[in-house]
Amino acid sequence: MEDVALADIATQFGTPCYAYSKKAITKNFNAYQTALAGRDHLICYAVKSNSNIAVLQTLANLGAGFDIVSLGELERVLMAGGDPCKIVYSGVAKNAADMQRALEVGIHCFNVESEAELAVLNATATKLGLLAPVSLRVNPDVDAKTHPYISTGLKENKFGIDINLAPEVYRRAASMDNISVIGVDFHIGSQLTEIQPFVDAVDRLLVLVDELQAMGIKLQHIDIGGGLGVRYQDETAPSAAAYLDALLPRMAGRHETVVLEPGRSITANAGVLLTRVEYLKSNGSKNFAIVDAAMNDMLRPALYQAWMDIQPVTANHGSKETFDVVGPVCETGDFLGKDRDLAIVQGDILCLYSAGAYGFVMSSNYNSRPRAAEVMIDGSRMHRIRARETLQDLVRGEQLLPAD
Ligand SMILES: *Cc1c(COP(=O)(O)O)cnc(C)c1O
Numbered sequence: 001m002e003d004v005a006l007a008d009i010a011t012q013f014g015t016p017c018y019a020y021s022k023k024a025i026t027k028n029f030n031a032y033q034t035a036l037a038g039r040d041h042l043i044c045y046a047v048k049s050n051s052n053i054a055v056l057q058t059l060a061n062l063g064a065g066f067d068i069v070s071l072g073e074l075e076r077v078l079m080a081g082g083d084p085c086k087i088v089y090s091g092v093a094k095n096a097a098d099m100q101r102a103l104e105v106g107i108h109c110f111n112v113e114s115e116a117e118l119a120v121l122n123a124t125a126t127k128l129g130l131l132a133p134v135s136l137r138v139n140p141d142v143d144a145k146t147h148p149y150i151s152t153g154l155k156e157n158k159f160g161i162d163i164n165l166a167p168e169v170y171r172r173a174a175s176m177d178n179i180s181v182i183g184v185d186f187h188i189g190s191q192l193t194e195i196q197p198f199v200d201a202v203d204r205l206l207v208l209v210d211e212l213q214a215m216g217i218k219l220q221h222i223d224i225g226g227g228l229g230v231r232y233q234d235e236t237a238p239s240a241a242a243y244l245d246a247l248l249p250r251m252a253g254r255h256e257t258v259v260l261e262p263g264r265s266i267t268a269n270a271g272v273l274l275t276r277v278e279y280l281k282s283n284g285s286k287n288f289a290i291v292d293a294a295m296n297d298m299l300r301p302a303l304y305q306a307w308m309d310i311q312p313v314t315a316n317h318g319s320k321e322t323f324d325v326v327g328p329v330c331e332t333g334d335f336l337g338k339d340r341d342l343a344i345v346q347g348d349i350l351c352l353y354s355a356g357a358y359g360f361v362m363s364s365n366y367n368s369r370p371r372a373a374e375v376m377i378d379g380s381r382m383h384r385i386r387a388r389e390t391l392q393d394l395v396r397g398e399q400l401l402p403a404d
Contacts, residue, residue, distance in 0.1 A: 001019055001377045002379055003380040006313040007314055010274045013382075014373065015274050016273060016275045016291075016293035016373075018273055018355065018374045018375065019271065019272055019376075020050070020376050020385075025266060025356075026058065028267070029266050032260065032266075035243075036244060036248075042259045043064055043065060044066050044261050045066055045262065046067045046261050050267040050360065051361055052376075054385035055267065055385075060082040060083070069091040070098070071101055074107075078105065084105040084106050085106060088107070088108055088109045088185070088223065089110050092158055099132070103128055103130045109134065109182060109223075110133065111137045112134050112161075115172070118134070118173055118176070122178050125178035131180045134182065135185045135221070136166055136184055136185070137159065138166045139153060139154075139155065139159060139160035140186050141154060142188055143197060144189030144197045145194055146190060146193075147191065152188060152190075153186060166184075170217055171215065181217055184222060185224075186224065188225065190263075192227045192228060193235045198227075199247065201224070202251070220257060222256045223259035224259070224260055225261050226261035226264070227264075228240065230354060232309070240262070240265060268355075272356075274351055276292045276348070280323075287323045289325045289342065291336065293327055293336065294367070296364045296367060297327070297371070298336060298355060298362075299362040300358055308337065311351055313348075313350070316343045323339075324337070324339065325340055360372065370390060370391065370393060373386060374386035
């Protein structure tokens with residue numbers, strides 16, 4: 001990774017360990033910047049894909065805005081030096097306390113997902129004597145053709161407001177005293193490897209924007225969400241340039257600022273998870289490589305049947321055999337990869353590729369496993385950006401009952 005051997009990262013920081021390339025994060029973000037040159041835009045990195053404050057700091061220094069989905073993410077962005085004026089706040093369940101903090105720091109926009117939320121936001125802003133900038137997240141009812149758990153733009157999903165009902169909700173929003181209607185947004189899903197669903201969603205959105213304009217509601221921005229896919233195996237995910245080349249002409253000549261919320265496409269292929277082979281075993285019909293990373297460290301294979309490349313980082317040892325790469329957790333769903341041809345021995349370090357997005361952020365302490373260390377590689381420098389959790393960390397906040 002950059003100028004550092006992955007084996008050296010494992011030696012220095014132990015395993016399991018996440019490592020991210022600062023150069024790759026920068027390159028992936030700048031690909032969006034370049035493709036948007038000459039067009040008013042705001043790239044709001046989706047914090048949930050990788051929320052380490054050093055990752056956020058790297059992006060803030062590049063001028064990124066941020067798409068957040070919780071108060072915790074808001075505080076992370078502020079801690080990392082992110083500009084509150086460049087934050088959009090998504091999520092279906094923001095409560096009054098969340099809204100109050102976001103109003104006080106002056107975020108760019110609330111991406112409102114329901115009429116009920118709009119009423120609470122107006123009441124909260126009224127109490128504070130502030131104006132809440134609002135975009136309505138509309139559900140354009142397009143099939144993102146991705147895994148059902150990360151498909152969000154269909155009528156049956158919990159997200160957003162039915163695009164057909166949106167004009168009426170906009171009318172009501174515009175009549176509220178402490179709401180300032182400034183935009184519209186959608187997010188139809190994640191790991192999209194085709195451009196057509198985005199094109200369909202933008203086209204539907206623009207019809208709505210024009211309809212709103214005719215009603216006297218003039219928007220300042222159009223937020224086309226995130227969701228651009230990446231290559232994990234053999235997917236042919238479009239580049240940021242190809243994706244925007246398809247979408248920007250459809251918005252040519254319009255005055256609205258284009259807002260984007262990419263997450264995975266910035267961080268996924270900028271990170272790896274390093275893990276050590278604890279034991280090899282065979283039950284006769286199957287070989288298992290038991291490694292020290294588990295589903296609590298990397299949930300994607302268990303949750304989405306995601307395929308992620310696994311390769312040894314140390315020199316090859318003899319001939320390949322077929323292994324299921326599994327972790328120490330007591331669940332049959334605890335695997336990182338199945339039927340992988342690997343030439344490995346006990347003690348080898350394996351690299352799980354494309355682990356920079358939806359990796360560490362989804363990790364847990366299941367089976368009382370301390371969460372992994374995180375490291376940022378910058379040229380030949382290795383920076384620890386999160387210490388491995390200790391056994392003390394595991395019980396932090398827990399208490400024994402008083403003695404009877
Ligand atoms: C998850 C999410 C994103 C980012 O999706 P990626 O697939 O990581 O690009 C953007 N916007 C919203 C509202 C999200 O929920």
